[in-house]
Amino acid sequence: MxxxxxSGSEVWEADSILLEQxxxxxxxxxxGRGKTSLLSVIYGIRTDYQGLVxxxxxxxxxxxxxxxxxxxxxxxxxxxxxxxxxxDLTALENIRLKNRITTYHTDERxxxxxxxxxxxxxxxxxxxxxxxxxxxxxxxxxxxxxxFDFLLADECFSHMDRDNSLTAxxxxxxxCEARNAGxxxxxxxxxxLPNTDVSLKL
Amino acid sequence: MRLLYQILWKDHSRTHxxxxxxxxxxxxxxxxxxxxxxxxxxxxxxxxxxxxxxEYIVIxxxxxxxxxxxxxxxxxxxxxxxEIEAQPFADQVAAFNSxxxxxxAYTEGDQVPNFITDLFFEAIPDEYIDVKxxxxxxxxxxxxxxxxxxxxxxxxxxFGFAPSQGLPQIPKGVxxxxxxxxxxxxxxxxxYDDYNGRIVGFSNRVSSILVPVDFLEWANDKYGYxxxxxxxxxxxxxxxxxDPSIIRFLEERGxxxxxxxxxxxxxxxxxxxxxxxLVLVAAIIIGLxxxxxLLSLQLMISRSADKIRRLNxxxxxxxxxxxxxxxxxxxxxxxxxxLSLLLTYLLAGQLQQRAEAWSLNISSSLxxxxxxxxxxxxxLISLANITAILISTKKLCK
Numbered sequence: 001m002x003x004x005x006x007s008g009s010e011v012w013e014a015d016s017i018l019l020e021q022x023x024x025x026x027x028x029x030x031x032g033r034g035k036t037s038l039l040s041v042i043y044g045i046r047t048d049y050q051g052l053v054x055x056x057x058x059x060x061x062x063x064x065x066x067x068x069x070x071x072x073x074x075x076x077x078x079x080x081x082x083x084x085x086x087x088d089l090t091a092l093e094n095i096r097l098k099n100r101i102t103t104y105h106t107d108e109r110x111x112x113x114x115x116x117x118x119x120x121x122x123x124x125x126x127x128x129x130x131x132x133x134x135x136x137x138x139x140x141x142x143x144x145x146x147x148f149d150f151l152l153a154d155e156c157f158s159h160m161d162r163d164n165s166l167t168a169x170x171x172x173x174x175x176c177e178a179r180n181a182g183x184x185x186x187x188x189x190x191x192x193l194p195n196t197d198v199s200l201k202l
Numbered sequence: 203m204r205l206l207y208q209i210l211w212k213d214h215s216r217t218h219x220x221x222x223x224x225x226x227x228x229x230x231x232x233x234x235x236x237x238x239x240x241x242x243x244x245x246x247x248x249x250x251x252x253x254x255x256x257e258y259i260v261i262x263x264x265x266x267x268x269x270x271x272x273x274x275x276x277x278x279x280x281x282x283x284x285e286i287e288a289q290p291f292a293d294q295v296a297a298f299n300s301x302x303x304x305x306x307a308y309t310e311g312d313q314v315p316n317f318i319t320d321l322f323f324e325a326i327p328d329e330y331i332d333v334k335x336x337x338x339x340x341x342x343x344x345x346x347x348x349x350x351x352x353x354x355x356x357x358x359x360x361f362g363f364a365p366s367q368g369l370p371q372i373p374k375g376v377x378x379x380x381x382x383x384x385x386x387x388x389x390x391x392x393x394y395d396d397y398n399g400r401i402v403g404f405s406n407r408v409s410s411i412l413v414p415v416d417f418l419e420w421a422n423d424k425y426g427y428x429x430x431x432x433x434x435x436x437x438x439x440x441x442x443x444x445d446p447s448i449i450r451f452l453e454e455r456g457x458x459x460x461x462x463x464x465x466x467x468x469x470x471x472x473x474x475x476x477x478x479x480l481v482l483v484a485a486i487i488i489g490l491x492x493x494x495x496l497l498s499l500q501l502m503i504s505r506s507a508d509k510i511r512r513l514n515x516x517x518x519x520x521x522x523x524x525x526x527x528x529x530x531x532x533x534x535x536x537x538x539x540x541l542s543l544l545l546t547y548l549l550a551g552q553l554q555q556r557a558e559a560w561s562l563n564i565s566s567s568l569x570x571x572x573x574x575x576x577x578x579x580x581x582l583i584s585l586a587n588i589t590a591i592l593i594s595t596k597k598l599c600k
Contacts, residue, residue: 044600045515065520068600072517084512086209097205098516146517 010201011038017200021149024176024183026193029202035186036081038202039152042184043078044068073101079143081154083135087128091119091138094127099145113141117168133159140168144175150182151175158188169193203522206513210526213505218498223534225491230542230579233484234572235549240477241571242553242564244444257443258330258407261286261452261459262435277432282455286438291445297433298324298410299418302426304387307399309380321384323349324410325418330437333403340417346398347384350412353404377401388425409460410435446471492583495534496590499527503594510598520592520599527591531584539580546572 011017011027012034019025019042029035040046041053044060053060055071063071072078085094095110105113114120117137122130127138136159143151151172157165173195176183185193262276263269269276278286278297287295301323308318328338337348360371384399405412440448449468452459503510513523547568554566 043515065596065600069514069517069519069522072515078515080515084515086509086512088212089205089209093205093208097209100203100205101517 009033012202019150019182019184021182022180023197024173024195025185025198025200026196027184027186027200027202028189029186030188033202035202036154039078039154039184039186042150043072043076043152074147075149077143077146077148077151079136079139079151079153079156081156081158083132083139085127085135085139085142087126089127090124091127091130091134092123094138095142095145098142102146104146105144110141110145113144113171116171117141118164131159133161133164136160137164137168140172144172148179148181150184153183153185155186155188166193206518206522207526207529209509209513210502210506210523211530213509214502214530215498218494218501219530219534222491222494222498223538225494226488226583227538227542227545229484229487229489229491230538230576231545231549232487233481233579234542234546234568234576236477236480236484237575238546238550238569238572239553240473241569242550242557243473246557246562246564257440258332258437259440259443259448259459260408260435260437261457264456264458277434278436279432283433283436286436289447289451291440291442291448291451292438293441294330294439296326296330296437298326298435298437299415299422299433300324300431301418302422302428302430303389306385306387307382308385309382322411323413323418323421324435325413325415326408326437327415330408330439331405331412332407333405335402337400337402338414340414340420342420346400347413347417348402349384349399350403350405350408351401352409352411353406354409356404374404378403386421386425389427393425408437444470446474488579488583492586495531495583496587499531499587499591500594503527503591503598507598510595514599520595523599524588524591524595527595528588531587531591535580535584539576543568543573543576 009029027035027038037046037049041049041060042055044063047061055063055075058067086097089097091114092110099105099110111120111123114123114137117140119130119134119137119141122134127135130138136156140153140156143153153172157168160168172183172185175181185196187193263278265276283295283297286292305321305323306318307321309316331338331350333350335348337346338350340347356372356374356377363369364371378401380401382399384397385394386397387394446468449471451457510520510523514520550568551566554564557564
């Protein structure tokens with residue numbers, strides 16, 4: 001439970017909620033309902049909540065910094081709403097920064113994904129000069145460059161047109177399926193995205 | 203991970219780091235050169251005295267008008283001698299015994315001019331005396347009293363008195379062959395005995411007329427009737443006469459000695475003062491430079507705070523994030539160590555050349571303690587900085 005008005009929320013007001021690996025969840029809500037907060041709690045960035053959150057059978061509060069970085073390297077991946085790219089690095093370097101931790105994908109696969117999302121011409125440009133929509137796609141590819149059990153995607157299509165969004169979504173789904181991973185995707189409005197298992201209203 | 207370094211090193215301040223680097227370097231060179239210099243001088247000082255021959259220092263109380271008027275005794279009380287004995291620099295201490303009866307020496311016969319003189323005797327244990335002679339023993343049966351006089355007395359006569367008075371100079375050997383009489387006077391008229399006296403040696407160490415201890419004890423027993431005085435002189439043996447605490451102690455207590463012998467002790471005091479001043483300055487510089495180092499790195503980290511949080515969100519542990527800072531620190535520290543040792547080595551070479559001109563023999567290579575000090579300090583500074591880096595990156599991370 002967050003310290004804000006969460007009345008009527010399927011998540012915050014629920015006695016308990018179970019997010020299962022392998023399923024895809026879409027969390028829809030207008031601004032200010034705590035979408036980012038939910039993902040941040042799961043990802044261990046925010047700890048200012050009441051109640052208990054377990055990852056497997058571990059209470060998140062009990063996880064040590066070393067365990068968190070292991071989890072963020074191998075079990076949870078996050079497409080941040082604020083992207084968290086390094087402006088001084090090129091798009092490719094931003095992706096590699098993550099990929100080098102686990103060397104999950106080959107450079108070829110990275111370029112293939114970039115091509116798929118239509119940002120391959122910008123790979124060697126500094127991330128800071130790309131448009132927000134292009135940056136979003138860089139962040140998506142970066143988030144896919146690691147093993148994970150869950151992918152947390154925070155309004156990751158907000159600055160993309162419908163076609164690009166669908167392509168990106170399909171790429172994300174494919175990568176999740178390859179890992180048998182769960183997906184938690186937040187969105188401001190009805191996404192109309194196909195093949196989602198559970199829709200949660202915040 | 204090259205990218206990590208690329209991201210985090212970008213936020214350094216070249217001027218801060220350069221300032222900290224140069225400051226620490228200057229402090230190190232000052233400190234190391236100071237230690238090197240000190241060790242050199244110390245070895246020169248100890249070379250100049252015979253290591254096998256510890257210094258014998260005869261001390262007495264300063265004579266003041268109170269002594270002259272008989273208001274205060276000029277001797278050492280038992281407590282004072284015990285205090286001297288307790289000093290760390292005093293390896294052995296012995297008090298001078300003196301005669302407690304009148305003594306006269308005179309000559310008779312035709313070979314030498316006749317003279318008669320009042321005399322005094324003092325005695326200290328044999329191990330304190332720099333003259334070794336088979337004749338240096340007292341045998342009451344035989345009745346010859348062996349006497350050691352200061353070399354200075356003979357010099358005074360041979361080089362001062364004799365030439366000015368047209369008298370012949372007397373070699374040591376001849377003086378030793380001269381027989382003279384010694385009269386020991388007990389209490390009461392006519393209570394005296396005459397003995398043969400013989401000079402058996404000349405002392406450079408003790409400015410007194412010495413007789414064997416057992417003779418003086420025997421004679422004081424037999425003839426003594428003066429009130430027993432506190433010994434006016436005390437001889438002490440010090441294995442390390444360069445120890446500056448000797449002079450300090452003597453000055454505090456108002457004791458006097460032949461200053462020449464304690465020259466190295468005095469030099470040591472000055473040297474220690476100069477060096478400790480140098481070390482103090484070096485310590486302040488190193489301390490300040492260390493602070494600049496610490497602050498520059500902390501500034502660098504706080505400038506990168508956003509990036510560090512971001513990296514942490516991407517799964518980098520704070521220890522991984524600290525690595526670029528620690529590597530930067532170690533590179534700078536290695537540079538400081540290397541350069542300061544090199545500069546100190548060059549300075550030591552310069553010093554050695556100069557010292558050679560004064561025919562002082564000092565080593566041009568660095569003393570082992572220099573390496574130890576440099577490494578120890580670098581380790582200390584590095585550890586403190588690494589701890590600070592880890593703490594501040596940890597603060598930014600989950």
